[in-house]
Amino acid sequence: xxxxxxxIEQLEQHYRRAFINSLAGFRQVVLVGTKSAxxxxxxxxxxxxxxxxxxxxxxxxxxxxxxxxxDTLQNILDTKEYTLNYIQAAQYKKxxxxxxxxxxxxxxxxxxxxxxxxxxxxxxPFVEEAVVKIAxxxxxxxxxxxxxxxxxxxxxxxxxxNDGMVGGDGFVNLSASEVLISQGLDAYFxxxxxxxxxxxxx
Amino acid sequence: xxxxxxxIEQLEQHYRRAFINSLAGFRQVVLVGTKSAxxxxxxxxxxxxxxxxxxxxxxxxxxxxxxxxxDTLQNILDTKEYTLNYIQAAQYKKxxxxxxxxxxxxxxxxxxxxxxxxxxxxxxPFVEEAVVKIAxxxxxxxxxxxxxxxxxxxxxxxxxxNDGMVGGDGFVNLSASEVLISQGLDAYFxxxxxxxxxxxxx
Numbered sequence: 001x002x003x004x005x006x007x008i009e010q011l012e013q014h015y016r017r018a019f020i021n022s023l024a025g026f027r028q029v030v031l032v033g034t035k036s037a038x039x040x041x042x043x044x045x046x047x048x049x050x051x052x053x054x055x056x057x058x059x060x061x062x063x064x065x066x067x068x069x070x071d072t073l074q075n076i077l078d079t080k081e082y083t084l085n086y087i088q089a090a091q092y093k094k095x096x097x098x099x100x101x102x103x104x105x106x107x108x109x110x111x112x113x114x115x116x117x118x119x120x121x122x123x124x125p126f127v128e129e130a131v132v133k134i135a136x137x138x139x140x141x142x143x144x145x146x147x148x149x150x151x152x153x154x155x156x157x158x159x160x161x162n163d164g165m166v167g168g169d170g171f172v173n174l175s176a177s178e179v180l181i182s183q184g185l186d187a188y189f190x191x192x193x194x195x196x197x198x199x200x201x202x
Numbered sequence: 203x204x205x206x207x208x209x210i211e212q213l214e215q216h217y218r219r220a221f222i223n224s225l226a227g228f229r230q231v232v233l234v235g236t237k238s239a240x241x242x243x244x245x246x247x248x249x250x251x252x253x254x255x256x257x258x259x260x261x262x263x264x265x266x267x268x269x270x271x272x273d274t275l276q277n278i279l280d281t282k283e284y285t286l287n288y289i290q291a292a293q294y295k296k297x298x299x300x301x302x303x304x305x306x307x308x309x310x311x312x313x314x315x316x317x318x319x320x321x322x323x324x325x326x327p328f329v330e331e332a333v334v335k336i337a338x339x340x341x342x343x344x345x346x347x348x349x350x351x352x353x354x355x356x357x358x359x360x361x362x363x364n365d366g367m368v369g370g371d372g373f374v375n376l377s378a379s380e381v382l383i384s385q386g387l388d389a390y391f392x393x394x395x396x397x398x399x400x401x402x403x404x
Contacts, residue, residue, distance in 0.1 A: 011372070014371075019256075019373070024253035025288065026393055052346060054219045055218060059226060092397065098402075132225070142344060142346065149255065158206045175391060179227070183393070187397075193391055202304050202313070
């Protein structure tokens with residue numbers, strides 16, 4: 001199949017959305033936990049986590065202004081704190097369900113059935129069921145003027161990982177815990193190891 | 203295991219790099235093909251592909267100024283064109299090897315053994331062996347001032363996919379072709395399907 005820019009623009013809208021989204025490949029599923037300034041918790045599924053640097057430890061998240069993720073962005077801008085939570089494949093239906101458009105003042109924790117968990121020093125709730133829990137502090141929001149999306153940049157404040165997931169070299173073994181991966185808008189996967197390789201030299 | 207920002211800053215450098223990189227989870231492996239203004243081809247492995255939007259179809263790539271990916275960034279800025287290539291798991295050693303620091307004027311296509319392929323209307327080379335080939339046009343470079351990285355924003359100009367990978371709804375089936383995924387600096391995976399779900403409603 002061969003398709004060019006003009007033909008992509010002429011695709012039916014839902015087909016194009018599924019095609020371009022899934023074409024971008026596999027990504028980490030992240031449940032982003034926040035709490036509004038007036039105390040309403042929020043949980044939203046993201047698939048746009050980006051590693052920006054290890055020192056300082058910075059992760060990015062893309063936020064689109066036209067989705068339910070907008071509540072998450074507002075809470076992050078208001079409170080400067082959010083959590084990143086990785087869950088196991090067994091919970092994929094609940095994770096997907098956080099993308100439903102619940103009304104104002106309603107928490108996805110209650111509706112979907114994840115348990116909020118609090119650590120000292122973080123205003124935002126974690127997901128108790130998550131095997132990886134990361135507390136983030138908002139650092140910067142960078143507008144992508146071409147299409148009105150925003151890159152949220154945050155620094156890692158705390159990491160809480162199930163025992164035994166971190167190897168002697170620092171590598172975090174997510175595969176053994178069947179951590180959930182996604183592709184496109186609605187497809188979920190786990191990983192199967194191919195191999196690890198030494199640092200490449202010419 | 204529980205670790206906070208201060209303890210992360212005090213980790214040994216290689217351990218911290220492996221820890222934070224792998225903590226960011228799974229991502230799509232992309233071989234980025236470029237050609238310099240004076241005709242030298244370049245091929246570099248990236249794991250920072252970001253879906254930015256479907257209409258217009260925009261993808262992002264993070265580039266770090268301190269790596270071999272710098273040649274890629276320079277070629278993109280000079281020629282405005284680049285290709286994104288997804289490969290199968292069987293080729294993971296060759297894909298990893300493109301991250302070696304070959305000298306100026308040396309092409310990773312020759313050294314590693316991928317075959318450059320040209321389509322009319324794109325100056326940059328594709329990878330013939332790739333099951334997904336995407337021609338990109340550079341649109342914008344957005345600096346992340348916190349750590350000197352750059353978000354390269356590009357629009358999709360052409361997509362060439364192996365026959366039979368695109369479903370009736372537009373979904374691109376990468377899993378059946380064992381398209382390569384990575385985690386951290388050196389770990390490679392394939393995907394195993396968990397399921398697809400309908401659009402979530404409250």
